[in-house]
Amino acid sequence: MGTTTTQLAATAFDSFFLQNGEFGGEHFRNHVELVVDTLADVLQDVDRPLEGKTVQDIQQELNGILDLSEEPQALHEVLREIKGPVIKNSLHVSHERSMAHLHCPPVLPGVLAELIIGALNQSMDSWDQSPAATYVEEALSRYWCGRIGFSVRGDGVFTSGGTQSNYMGMLLARDAFCRSKWEHIVQRDGLPESFKKMRVLCSEEAHFSVKKSVSQLGLGEKAVVPVPVLDDHRMDLDEVRRMVEQLEQDGLLPYAVVSTCGTTDYGSIDPLEGLADFCEEKGLWLHVDAAYGAGLLLSEKHNGKLAGIDRADSVTLDFHKWLFQPISSGMFAVKDRKHLRLLSHHADYLNPVEDEEEGIVNLVNKSIQTTRRFDALKVLLTLKVLGTRLLGSMVDRTMEVSSFAAEELGRREAFRVENPSPELSAVVFQYQPEGSLDVSDLNRKIQQKLFNEGTAVIAKTSVRGETYLKFTLLNPRTTEEDVLAVIDEIENTAKQILGGTPH
Structure with a gap:
C-alpha cells in the first residue's frame, strides 16, 4: 500500500513539534542542546553588561537577519545568524554591573522552568487544559497569602506583573464600593450615576499604573488624588487624613487608598500600619502595591518593614523583581476571596456552572485574563531548589550593598545622595561638580555614555525637574567592589565629558 499525501504531509511536519517516544525525546534534546550551546558561547565571553554599540549599529546588524523566507531554514543556521545581532546585543541583566532598573537576574531554576512551561504549554483558564498546573497555582497562591498574613479566606491568582495586579486591585475596589454604597452591580449595569464623584488616593510617587488603571476603568485620571510625600519619600499620613476629610466635605466619594511598598525610584514604603488604621476607620x-517590596516577605532581617501588609484588602506581588524570576511572574492577592467573584463570567466552554457545583477549579473565574501561562511553576521550582532561607539572604545581601553604595557616594565630595538611608535596594544620586553650569545635562550624558560603551548600566530619573542617576541593586552577586568600580567610572566619565583627564 503506497504512502498517502496525508502521511507525507504529517512526516514533513514532524520535525517541528514535540513528539512521543524515544525518537521524540532525542529530537527534542538535540534542539535544546543547540540553543544551550549558542547561549553558552555568548555567556563565556560576556565581560560587561552590554556590547557597547550605538542605536544605529544595532539597527544595522539586525537589518541583515529580519528578512523572512517562504522556505524553512535549519535551526543551527538561524541560531548562528541571531547570535551576534540579537543575543550579544541584548542587555545582560545577570552581569554584576547591570544595576539600572527593577529588572532582576533570573535564577537557574526559573530559567529551566521556562523550558518546561513552553514545552507543556498549559493554559491556566480551565482545569481540563491544566489539570496539574491548576492545583500548583492554587497551592502557591495559598502559600503567598500565608506569607502576607492573610487568613484562610485569602486567595490569589498569578498575573503578568504589577500593572495587571494594580489594575485588578482598582477594579475590585471600584466594584466592591458600588455594591456596598448603592447595591449597584457594575458588571451588569455599568457605572453608577455618581461615578464622577469617586476618588482614589495614592502617593504622588506611586506607580503610574494606578492612574492608568483608574482611567481605563472609566473614572478618569482626575479620580486619582495624589498625596504629597515627606522628605523620606513616604506618603504623608496626615495629608491623607486631611485630604479625605476635604473630599468628603466637597461631596466627593473617596473609596480606596493605594499604599506603595517600594516606590520605583527610591524603594520607599508608605506607612502601612497608619494607613490600615485609617482605612479601617x-x-x-x-x-498595597508591593511589586518591589514583596521580596521582604522572605527576608529575615527586614521583614518588619512590611508590618501592616496583612491588613490590606488587596496586594500586588512581583516575583520577577526581587524573587529573581524570569519575566513574567506576578501575583494579585486578596484578603477575602469573595471579592474575586466580581471578576467571574460564565462561559459553557470554559467554566460552566456545573463545574463549580462539582468542585472543579477553573482559574478563569479569578483572572481578567483567559489564556495564561503556567508561571507558578517557575516559583515552585525556585522555592524548592533554593529554599526560602537562601532566597531571603539574597534579598538581604542586595540591601547590604545598596547601603554601602549610599554611604560611599555620601563620602565623595561631588555626589549628592537623595536617599542616604535606602529603604530597599535603590539609591538615587546626582554628580554635582563645582563650576558645572548644567548639572542635569551632565548626569544625563554620564548615563548615556556608560550605556553606549557597555561599561555599566545605571538608570536616570527626574528629581525636582533635574536629572539624577540611580542604582537599583537586585543582583546578590554584585559586590561592594563592583559598586566602587562603577562609581569610579561615573567620576571618570564626568571628567571626560567636562574635558578633564580621567585618573
Missing part, C-alpha cells in the same frame, strides 16, 4: 479599600 473610614471604611476605605486599602490596596
Whole structure:
C-alpha cells in the first residue's frame, strides 16, 4: 500500500513539534542542546553588561537577519545568524554591573522552568487544559497569602506583573464600593450615576499604573488624588487624613487608598500600619502595591518593614523583581476571596456552572485574563531548589550593598545622595561638580555614555525637574567592589565629558 499525501504531509511536519517516544525525546534534546550551546558561547565571553554599540549599529546588524523566507531554514543556521545581532546585543541583566532598573537576574531554576512551561504549554483558564498546573497555582497562591498574613479566606491568582495586579486591585475596589454604597452591580449595569464623584488616593510617587488603571476603568485620571510625600519619600499620613476629610466635605466619594511598598525610584514604603488604621476607620479599600517590596516577605532581617501588609484588602506581588524570576511572574492577592467573584463570567466552554457545583477549579473565574501561562511553576521550582532561607539572604545581601553604595557616594565630595538611608535596594544620586553650569545635562550624558560603551548600566530619573542617576541593586552577586568600580567610572566619565583627564 503506497504512502498517502496525508502521511507525507504529517512526516514533513514532524520535525517541528514535540513528539512521543524515544525518537521524540532525542529530537527534542538535540534542539535544546543547540540553543544551550549558542547561549553558552555568548555567556563565556560576556565581560560587561552590554556590547557597547550605538542605536544605529544595532539597527544595522539586525537589518541583515529580519528578512523572512517562504522556505524553512535549519535551526543551527538561524541560531548562528541571531547570535551576534540579537543575543550579544541584548542587555545582560545577570552581569554584576547591570544595576539600572527593577529588572532582576533570573535564577537557574526559573530559567529551566521556562523550558518546561513552553514545552507543556498549559493554559491556566480551565482545569481540563491544566489539570496539574491548576492545583500548583492554587497551592502557591495559598502559600503567598500565608506569607502576607492573610487568613484562610485569602486567595490569589498569578498575573503578568504589577500593572495587571494594580489594575485588578482598582477594579475590585471600584466594584466592591458600588455594591456596598448603592447595591449597584457594575458588571451588569455599568457605572453608577455618581461615578464622577469617586476618588482614589495614592502617593504622588506611586506607580503610574494606578492612574492608568483608574482611567481605563472609566473614572478618569482626575479620580486619582495624589498625596504629597515627606522628605523620606513616604506618603504623608496626615495629608491623607486631611485630604479625605476635604473630599468628603466637597461631596466627593473617596473609596480606596493605594499604599506603595517600594516606590520605583527610591524603594520607599508608605506607612502601612497608619494607613490600615485609617482605612479601617473610614471604611476605605486599602490596596498595597508591593511589586518591589514583596521580596521582604522572605527576608529575615527586614521583614518588619512590611508590618501592616496583612491588613490590606488587596496586594500586588512581583516575583520577577526581587524573587529573581524570569519575566513574567506576578501575583494579585486578596484578603477575602469573595471579592474575586466580581471578576467571574460564565462561559459553557470554559467554566460552566456545573463545574463549580462539582468542585472543579477553573482559574478563569479569578483572572481578567483567559489564556495564561503556567508561571507558578517557575516559583515552585525556585522555592524548592533554593529554599526560602537562601532566597531571603539574597534579598538581604542586595540591601547590604545598596547601603554601602549610599554611604560611599555620601563620602565623595561631588555626589549628592537623595536617599542616604535606602529603604530597599535603590539609591538615587546626582554628580554635582563645582563650576558645572548644567548639572542635569551632565548626569544625563554620564548615563548615556556608560550605556553606549557597555561599561555599566545605571538608570536616570527626574528629581525636582533635574536629572539624577540611580542604582537599583537586585543582583546578590554584585559586590561592594563592583559598586566602587562603577562609581569610579561615573567620576571618570564626568571628567571626560567636562574635558578633564580621567585618573
